[in-house]
Amino acid sequence: MNTTSTVPVLEARHITKTFRGFAALDDVSFALMPGEVHGLMGENGAGKSTLIKTLTGFHAPDAGELRLAGEAVTFADPRASQNAGIAAVYQEINLIPERSVAENIMLGREPRIGGLIIDRRRLNAEAADLLSRYGIHVQATAPLKSLGLGMQQMIAITRAIALGARVVILDEPTSALSGSEVDLLFALINRLRDDGVAILFVSHRLSECYALCDRLTVLRDGRHVCTETTADLPRTALVTAMLGREREAEAAGGARSEARDGPTVLATEDLSWRDRVRDVSLDIHAGEVVGLVGLLGSGRTETFKAIFGAERADAGRIMLEGTPLTRHTPAISIGHGLAFLPEDRRADGIFARLPIRENLTATTLGSLGRFGLVSRGAQRQLVDEFVEELSIKCSGPQQAISELSGGNQQKVLLARCLATRPKALLLDDPTRGIDVGAKDEVHAVIRRLAGEGMAVLVTSSEIDELLAICDRLVAINEGEIAGELDVAGRSADDVLHLLAGAAEHAPARDRA
Amino acid sequence: MSDTATTHAPAARDHARRERLVALVQSRLALAVLIVVTLGAGAYFPNLLAPTNIENIVTAASFLGLIVLGQSFVLIMGGLDLSVGSMLALGTVISAYTLPYGWPVALLAPAVAGALVGLIDGTLIARAKMAPFIVTLAALLGIHGIALALAKQSMDLGDAGFFGTIANGEIAGINNMIWILLIAFALGALVLNRTRYGMALFAIGGNEDAARMMGVRVERIKIATYMLSGALAGLAGALLAARLNSGLPTAGEGYELQSIAAAVVGGVLLTGGVGTLTGALSGVLLLGLIQNIINQIGTLSASYQQLASGAFLLVAVIIQSLLSHRRGGE
Numbered sequence: 142m143n144t145t146s147t148v149p150v151l152e153a154r155h156i157t158k159t160f161r162g163f164a165a166l167d168d169v170s171f172a173l174m175p176g177e178v179h180g181l182m183g184e185n186g187a188g189k190s191t192l193i194k195t196l197t198g199f200h201a202p203d204a205g206e207l208r209l210a211g212e213a214v215t216f217a218d219p220r221a222s223q224n225a226g227i228a229a230v231y232q233e234i235n236l237i238p239e240r241s242v243a244e245n246i247m248l249g250r251e252p253r254i255g256g257l258i259i260d261r262r263r264l265n266a267e268a269a270d271l272l273s274r275y276g277i278h279v280q281a282t283a284p285l286k287s288l289g290l291g292m293q294q295m296i297a298i299t300r301a302i303a304l305g306a307r308v309v310i311l312d313e314p315t316s317a318l319s320g321s322e323v324d325l326l327f328a329l330i331n332r333l334r335d336d337g338v339a340i341l342f343v344s345h346r347l348s349e350c351y352a353l354c355d356r357l358t359v360l361r362d363g364r365h366v367c368t369e370t371t372a373d374l375p376r377t378a379l380v381t382a383m384l385g386r387e388r389e390a391e392a393a394g395g396a397r398s399e400a401r402d403g404p405t406v407l408a409t410e411d412l413s414w415r416d417r418v419r420d421v422s423l424d425i426h427a428g429e430v431v432g433l434v435g436l437l438g439s440g441r442t443e444t445f446k447a448i449f450g451a452e453r454a455d456a457g458r459i460m461l462e463g464t465p466l467t468r469h470t471p472a473i474s475i476g477h478g479l480a481f482l483p484e485d486r487r488a489d490g491i492f493a494r495l496p497i498r499e500n501l502t503a504t505t506l507g508s509l510g511r512f513g514l515v516s517r518g519a520q521r522q523l524v525d526e527f528v529e530e531l532s533i534k535c536s537g538p539q540q541a542i543s544e545l546s547g548g549n550q551q552k553v554l555l556a557r558c559l560a561t562r563p564k565a566l567l568l569d570d571p572t573r574g575i576d577v578g579a580k581d582e583v584h585a586v587i588r589r590l591a592g593e594g595m596a597v598l599v600t601s602s603e604i605d606e607l608l609a610i611c612d613r614l615v616a617i618n619e620g621e622i623a624g625e626l627d628v629a630g631r632s633a634d635d636v637l638h639l640l641a642g643a644a645e646h647a648p649a650r651d652r653a
Numbered sequence: 654m655s656d657t658a659t660t661h662a663p664a665a666r667d668h669a670r671r672e673r674l675v676a677l678v679q680s681r682l683a684l685a686v687l688i689v690v691t692l693g694a695g696a697y698f699p700n701l702l703a704p705t706n707i708e709n710i711v712t713a714a715s716f717l718g719l720i721v722l723g724q725s726f727v728l729i730m731g732g733l734d735l736s737v738g739s740m741l742a743l744g745t746v747i748s749a750y751t752l753p754y755g756w757p758v759a760l761l762a763p764a765v766a767g768a769l770v771g772l773i774d775g776t777l778i779a780r781a782k783m784a785p786f787i788v789t790l791a792a793l794l795g796i797h798g799i800a801l802a803l804a805k806q807s808m809d810l811g812d813a814g815f816f817g818t819i820a821n822g823e824i825a826g827i828n829n830m831i832w833i834l835l836i837a838f839a840l841g842a843l844v845l846n847r848t849r850y851g852m853a854l855f856a857i858g859g860n861e862d863a864a865r866m867m868g869v870r871v872e873r874i875k876i877a878t879y880m881l882s883g884a885l886a887g888l889a890g891a892l893l894a895a896r897l898n899s900g901l902p903t904a905g906e907g908y909e910l911q912s913i914a915a916a917v918v919g920g921v922l923l924t925g926g927v928g929t930l931t932g933a934l935s936g937v938l939l940l941g942l943i944q945n946i947i948n949q950i951g952t953l954s955a956s957y958q959q960l961a962s963g964a965f966l967l968v969a970v971i972i973q974s975l976l977s978h979r980r981g982g983e
Contacts, residue, residue, distance in 0.1 A: 219866060235866050237859035239926045240852075248856055249868045251849055259847045283669035284676070300867075 148211045150175045150339045151196065151227065151308050156205035158191055163547075163574075165191040166202070167363040173308060178330060178340045180354035180371070184383055184437055184602035186574055188363040189343055193310055196341075197229045198222035228301030229310040232317060234293045236300070238286035243268030245285050246300045271303050275329055291322025295329050302333065309333065310341045315349055316438060327353055345438040347376060361385050377641040383436070384604050384637065403427035405460075406596035407479070407565040409448060412457035417443040419620040420457070425565060425596040430587060432611035432628075433600040434636060440620035441600045442484050445569045448598075449481040450474045462564055475504055480558035482551075484569040490554045491542050498524050498538040500553050505560045527556035531586060548579025555586065566590065568599040572606060584610050604633045616640055675976050679927065682972065683919040683935035686965075690942060698949040706945065708828055714941035715830040716741065716896075717908055717915065718934065719889040722841050723882030724912040725933040729845070730878050731858035731925025733785040736774060736792035737886040738908035740767050742901060743800040744890015748816075749808040749900025756816035760891050767887025768880040770796060775879030779872040793909060800902040808900035820896035830892065834934075837885075842930045854878065858925025914962065915940050918969040939965065 149172035158166040166188045173179050183189045194200045196207065198216030206213050209225055216222040236245045243265045244251075252263040268281040277295050285293060294314055301309060311330075315323050330340055330353060344350055350357060350371070357374055359366040359382040366382045367374070374382075403426040412421045417440045425431045435441045446452040448459055450469035459466040461477050471481070483489035492500055502509060502520050509523065510516030524538040531552045535545055542550055551571065558566060568587070572580040587610050591597055601607050607614060608628055616624040616639045624639045695702040720737045727734045744763030752759040770792055777788045810816070822829045845851040853874050856864035865871050886905075894900055913923075919936030921928030940962055947958040 220868070223866070223868075235860070235863040237856045237863060237867075237926070239859045240855055244852060244855075248852060248864075249849065251852060253849070257848060258843070259849065259852070261847070280669060284672045287669040287672040 147174075149173055149208070150210055152208040152211075153192070153196065154206050154208065156192070156195055156202045156207075158195060158200055158202050163576075164363050166195065168205070169360065169363070169365045170205075171358055171365065171368070173339045173341055175307070175339050176334055176337045177355045178334055178342055178353050180350040180357040181341055181343045181360070182345075182350065182357055182379065182383055183360035186362070186602065187360040187383070189360055190312075191363070192360065193229065193312060193341075193343070196222070196308075196310065197227060223304075223306075226305055226307040227310070228298075228304070228306035228308065229312065230294055230297045230301065230314065231312050232314065234290070234297055236285055236293060236297055238284075240285060241265075241282050242272070242279055242285055242288070242296055243281035245296055246271060246281075246303060248300075250304075271299055275299055275302070275332060277325075277329070289319070289322055291318040291326055294318075295326060298329060298333070302338065306338070308339045308341065310343070312343045313345070314342075315344055315346060323349070345436055347379065347436070351376075359383055377637065380436070380641045381637050384602070384633075384640075403429065403594070406462055407448070407598065408458075408460045410458040410460075412444070412447055412459065413455050414443055414447040414452055415455065417620050418447050418454070421617070421620070421622055423598070423615060423622075425598050427594045427596055428591050429613065430591045430597040430599060430611045432607035432614045433598060433617055434604070434607055434614050434640060435600070435617035436640065437602065439617050441617055442569055443620070444617065445481060445484075445567045445598070445600070449479060449567055451481070475561050475563075478562070478564035479567065480504075480561055480563035480565070481567040482554055482558050482569060482571055484573065486547070486550060486554065486574070491550055493541075493543045495542065496539045497528075497533070497535055497542050497545070497553055500542045501527060501538075501556050501560065504557055523560055527553075527560065531556055532582065546576070546579070548575035548582070551575055551579070551583065552586075555583070559590075563595070565596040565598070568597065570601050571599065572601065572603075580606070604636045608633060608636065614639070676927075679920040679973065679976060680929040680932045681920075683932050683939060683969070687935045687939045687942065690939065690946075694942075694946050694949075698946070701945065701949055708831065710941045710945045711834070711938065712828045712830045713944075714937050715834040716889045716893050716905075717911060717940075718834045718937045719837060719885050719892070720882075720905075720908055720912045721915045721933050721937045722837055722930070723885035725916045725919075725921050725928055725930060726841070726845070726854060726878050727785075727882050728913070728916050728921045728923060729858050729925060729928045730854045730875065731861065732778065732875065732878070733789060733913070733923075734771075734774070734879060734882045735786065735789040735909040736770060736796055737882060737912055738905040738910075739793050739797040739800060740770060740883055740886035741890040741893065741905035741908060742903060743796050743803075744887040745894040745897075745904050746800050746804045746808065746890075746900040746902050747887070748891045748894035749804065749810055752810055752813060752816060756814065756819070759816055759894070760819065760888070763887035763891040763894075764884040765887070767883035767885070767890075769883070770887075771878075771880035771883030772876060774883070775876030778879065779875035789909075804900050804902040807902070810894065810898045810900070813895060813898055816895050817898055820892045830896065833892065838930050838934050845930060850874065850877075855926055858922075858927070860926070911940065911962075914966045917973075918965055920969075920973070922973065936969075 151173040153169060153171045156166050156169045157164065169188065169192060181189055191200065195202050198219045198221050208214065214225060216225065246268045247264050251259045252267065254260050265281045272279060272281060277299065279288060279292060285296065298309060314326060318326065333340060342354055354371050356368060356370050357379065358368040359379065361383060405424050406427050407425045409421055409423045413419055421444055433441045433444060443452065447454040450466065450471050450473060453468065461479055464477060466474060466477060498520060501524050505523065506515050509519040521538060528535065533549050533552045535549060542553060572583050587597060587599065599610065608631065611628050614626055614628060614636060615622060626635060626639060700706055720741060724734055724737060744767065747763045747766055748759040751762045774788050774792050777783045778785050820830055824832055845854065853864065853869045856867065856869050857871055857874060861871060893904060915936035916928065916933045917923060918939060919932030921933055943961045943965065944958050947953050947961065
C-alpha cells in the first residue's frame with residue numbers, strides 16, 4: 142500500500158440516503174486512499190449498491206457530502222463522476238460488444254487525420270500500447286465479444302484508466318469469471334495499485350477479499366459497521382460483522398426437533414447445477430422448516446432455482462412426496478405441489494402494473510372458473526381469504542400492488558404461493574427489504590404453515606431470522622453442503638462458527 | 654500470469670478469427686449472392702447482361718438506393734425510419750413547386766424539407782423517448798397527406814432544362830444517377846467507418862447505455878441521423894422528379910419497407926450495431942435484379958417479384974439468426 146499520501150482520494154462523510162422512508166444508507170462514512178485496494182463487504186440490503194451509486198453520481202445523497210482529494214464535490218449524474226476520475230466497472234460490461242477492442246478503448250478520442258478522418262493505424266497502435274502497458278495480451282483489432290468476460294472487464298478498466306480514472310470501483314467483478322481470468326484480473330488490480338490508483342473492490346468471496354484487499358469496510362442494514370486493515374479482521378469477526386447478532390435473545394425458541402419425525406416431503410440427492418450447486422442432498426419432512434444458511438453467492442439461491450426447475454439441474458434427483466421431478470419447468474413443479482417465493486421481488490415476483498387480485502391469482506387462474514374463463518367471484522373469494530388470513534393491508538383487491546409497502550407486497554406473493562395449495566414451500570429470503578413488524582408476521586405465517594404439516598425450505602441473510610423460524614439449519618458454501626445443526630438450544634454464535642468454518646475450510650475451488 | 658496469457662492467446666486468436674469470418678459472411682453474403690444470381694440468370698437470359706440492361710437496373714434502383722443509405726445509418730444506430738417512402742413522394746412534389754425558382758432550389762428544397770421532418774422525428778425519439786416505429790409511422794401518414802394536399806395528381810414539370818439533365822444525363826457514357834448513387838455510398842462508407850460520428854452510430858446501436866456512459870452524445874447523434882435519412886429521402890424525391898419530369902404524390906409507396914428489406918438482406922442487423930454499406934448496396938441491387946429477372950421471364954406477373962423478394966429477405970434473416978446463435982452458443 143502506497144502510504145506517501147494521507148489525503149483520501151475519495152471520501153464519503155455521513156452519507157444518508159432514504160428511499161420511501163427506508164434508510165438504505167444511514168450516516169455512512171468511508172475513505173478511499175490512493176494506492177489501496179479496499180474491500181466493501183455486506184449482505185443483501187446492507188447498502189453496498191446504494192453507496193456505489195452515490196459515489197458514481199446515480200443517487201444524490203439526502204445528507205452528508207462527498208470529497209474528492211479533500212475538496213467537497215457533488216455529482217449531477219454518472220458522467221460527472223466519470224469526468225472527475227471515478228470509474229465503475231460492473232459485471233454487466235458497459236462496452237460495445239460488436240466493435241473491436243481498440244475502438245472500445247479509444248471511442249470518443251480516436252486519432253484523426255485533418256481533424257476529421259479517423260487514422261485506424263494509429264488508433265490500433267495506441268490501443269495496443271495501452272494494452273501492453275497493463276500486461277493485457279489481446280489483439281487490439283479483435284472484436285470485443287470474442288473475448289471472455291474477464292478480459293472484457295479488463296478492457297473496461299483499461300479504458301477508464303486511459304481516460305484518467307484515479308478511482309476504480311469493481312462491483313462483484315469475479316462472480317462470473319473462471320480461475321485463470323480471476324488471476325489475470327488480480328494481476329491488473331495489483332499493477333493499478335502500484336500506480337497509485339484507488340480500488341474499491343466489492344465481492345462476496347471472502348477468500349478473494351483476503352487475498353487482494355488492504356482494508357475492509359463492512360456495511361450492515363445501511364450502517365457502517367467497521368473499517369479494518371485486512372490482517373486485523375479475522376474471518377469469524379468479518380462474518381459476525383456482516384451478519385450481526387443483535388437479536389440473539391429472541392432466537393432459538395423451544396426444541397423443535399420432533400418435526401423431523403414426519404414423512405419426507407421434499408428430497409434432493411446429489412443435485413448439481415453448473416459449478417454453483419454441487420451434489421446437494423437435502424431432506425425436508427412434513428411440518429419441518431429447514432434453513433439453508435450461507436453467505437451471498439454461496440449457491441443458496443441457485444439451489445432453490447434448481448429444485449423449482451427455474452434452472453435445469455445438470456445432475457441429481459429431486460423427489461416430491463416420492464414423485465421424481467426431472468427436466469421439470471416451474472409450471473410442472475407447481476402442478477406437483479411445489480411453490481417458490483423468489484429472492485428478488487421486483488424482478489421475479491410482482492407484476493408492478495397489475496392490481497393485487499391479478500398478482501395473487503396469477504398461478505391459480507386455471508382453477509378459478511370453467512371453460513377457460515376466469516370466474517370473478519371465485520377470484521374475489523380467494524383474494525379475500527388470503528387478505529384476511531395474512532392480514533394484507535390494502536384498500537381492496539383492485540389496488541395496484543406497487544402502492545403497497547414491501548411487507549404487504551411480499552405477503553401477496555406468499556399468498557400466491559399458498560393459493561396453489563402446495564406440499565412444500567421454497568422461500569428465498571422471504572423478509573428481504575421489509576420492515577421489522579412485517580418480518581415478525583411473515584415468521585408467524587411460516588411457523589403456522591409448518592404446524593399444519595407443510596415442508597418449508599427457507600434461506601435468509603439474517604442468522605437471527607433463521608434461528609427464529611427454523612427447526613434445522615444446513616450450511617452451504619460455494620455450492621456444497623458444509624454442515625448441519627439442529628436449532629434447538631443453539632445461539633447465533635454456533636451458526637456463525639459453522640459458517641466461518643465452512644468458509645475457511647472450503648476446498649480450493651476449481652473454477653476453470 | 655504471463656504463462657496463462659500465452660497459453661490462452663492462441664485460443665483467443667482462433668476465436669477472434671472465427672468472429673471475423675462470421676462478420677465477413679454477414680457483410681459480403683449479399684454481394685456474393687448478387688454476383689452468383691447475375692451470372693446464373695445471365696446464362697438463361699442473355700439480355701440480362703447487356704450493358705444497357707445493367708445500366709437500367711442500377712438506374713432504376715438508385716432512388717431506393719439513396720433511401721437505403723439513410724435507412725442503413727438509422728438501422729445501424731438501432732432506430733427505424735418508416736417516413737422515407739412518403740418523404741420521397743413529397744420531395745417530387747416540392748421539386749415541382751420550386752422548379753420555377755431554379756434547379757438548385759428544386760434539388761435542395763426537398764432535402765431541406767426531409768431534414769426538417771427528420772429533426773421533428775429525431776427530437777421526439779431522442780428527447781421525448783418515443784418509439785421510432787410510432788413516430789415515423791405518424792410521419793409517414795402525415796407526409797403522405799401533405800403530398801396529396803399539395804398535388805391531387807402528378808404534376809408535369811414542362812421544360813425542366815438542366816434539372817432534367819441531372820437525372821437523365823450521362824458522364825463517360827454512364828447515367829448520372831449511377832454516379833450519384835456510387836458517390837453517395839462511397840461518401841457514406843467513409844463517414845460510417847472513418848469518422849467519430851460513424852463510430853458513435855455503431856456504439857449507440859451496439860449498446861446505447863454503454864455509449865452514453867462512454868461519453869457519446871446519444872441524443873444529438875440520433876437527431877442528426879434521422880435528419881440525414883429524411884434529407885436523403887427528399888433528395889431522392891427531387892432526383893426522381895428530375896428523372897420522370899413530374900411531381901408524383903403517390904410515388905415511393907412501400908419504399909419504407911423495401912429499404913429495410915434491402916438493408917437487412919445486405920447484412921444490416923435490425924437490432925442495430927452491425928452493418929456495412931457494401932452489403933446494403935448489394936441488397937438494393939439484388940432486389941432490383943430480381944425485378945428485372947421476373948420481367949425477363951415475361952410470363953410471370955409482378956406479384957412473383959414480391960414473392961421472390963420476400964424469400965430472399967427470409968433467407969437472409971435465417972442466415973443472420975444462425976450466425977448469431979452459433980456465436981451465442983459459444
